[in-house]
Amino acid sequence: xxxxxxxxxxxxxxxxxxxxxxxxxxxxxxxxxxxxxxxxxxxxxxxxxxxxxxxxxxxxxxxxxxxxxxxxxxxxxxxxxxxxxxxxxxxxxxxxxxxxxxxxxxxxxxxx
Amino acid sequence: xxxxxxxxxxxxxxxxxxxxxxxxxxxxxxxxxxxxxxxxxxxxxxxxxxxxxxxxxxxxxxxxxxxxxxxxxxxxxxxxxxxxxxxxxxxxxxxxxxxxxxxxxxxxxxxxxxxxxxxxxxxx
Numbered sequence: 001x002x003x004x005x006x007x008x009x010x011x012x013x014x015x016x017x018x019x020x021x022x023x024x025x026x027x028x029x030x031x032x033x034x035x036x037x038x039x040x041x042x043x044x045x046x047x048x049x050x051x052x053x054x055x056x057x058x059x060x061x062x063x064x065x066x067x068x069x070x071x072x073x074x075x076x077x078x079x080x081x082x083x084x085x086x087x088x089x090x091x092x093x094x095x096x097x098x099x100x101x102x103x104x105x106x107x108x109x110x111x112x
Numbered sequence: 113x114x115x116x117x118x119x120x121x122x123x124x125x126x127x128x129x130x131x132x133x134x135x136x137x138x139x140x141x142x143x144x145x146x147x148x149x150x151x152x153x154x155x156x157x158x159x160x161x162x163x164x165x166x167x168x169x170x171x172x173x174x175x176x177x178x179x180x181x182x183x184x185x186x187x188x189x190x191x192x193x194x195x196x197x198x199x200x201x202x203x204x205x206x207x208x209x210x211x212x213x214x215x216x217x218x219x220x221x222x223x224x225x226x227x228x229x230x231x232x233x234x235x236x
């Protein structure tokens with residue numbers, strides 16, 4: 001199984017400041033189509049996960065442009081250009097290349 | 113509006129069975145591959161099972177293989193998860209999630225629509 005390793009696991013943030021979360025996969029997530037199959041989700045308290053990023057860098061519909069992601073076939077970094085109070089929650093990376101789909105442990109983002 | 117609504121959760125003793133359902137609306141169900149994902153209390157996300165759009169191909173996490181069965185009824189726009197021989201470690205919120213596609217690419221690229229989840233508690 002592909003292991004997804006996130007860091008940090010806890011991230012205190014200040015509204016108006018940038019923030020970033022890293023994710024590393026134990027195997028390449030490069031598909032034969034040239035895309036890296038990293039997804040990023042945000043789970044707010046009491047809610048299901050919400051897709052932010054797919055194919056490593058594509059924002060899902062309705063996701064604010066302050067969210068972006070980039071990386072390689074084994075690494076992905078999610079960046080929030082300017083954190084807002086509503087961005088708190090747990091962020092998960094996921095590999096969608098092959099089953100079993102696997103998630104990172106999650107990064108809890110909270111306001112300082 | 114695209115919507116997934118899970119039901120069928122509850123409390124059951126170890127060794128018991130439950131059947132989860134996921135009703136969907138707002139999209140053409142039979143065009144989409146579907147998944148079940150679970151989240152144990154205070155823990156992260158664990159993918160459980162996948163079913164192809166035609167229902168022929170099914171995959172399971174090793175942790176549930178041989179005990180859980182995924183199925184779909186396109187006429188009823190519904191997804192199911194039959195859970196047998198339940199264990200305490202199966203206690204979780206179970207989400208159904210739709211496979212997402214990207215223009216020009218074959219196959220899914222993730223999961224884009226999630227239900228609110230249904231809670232399963234396995235305890236004596």
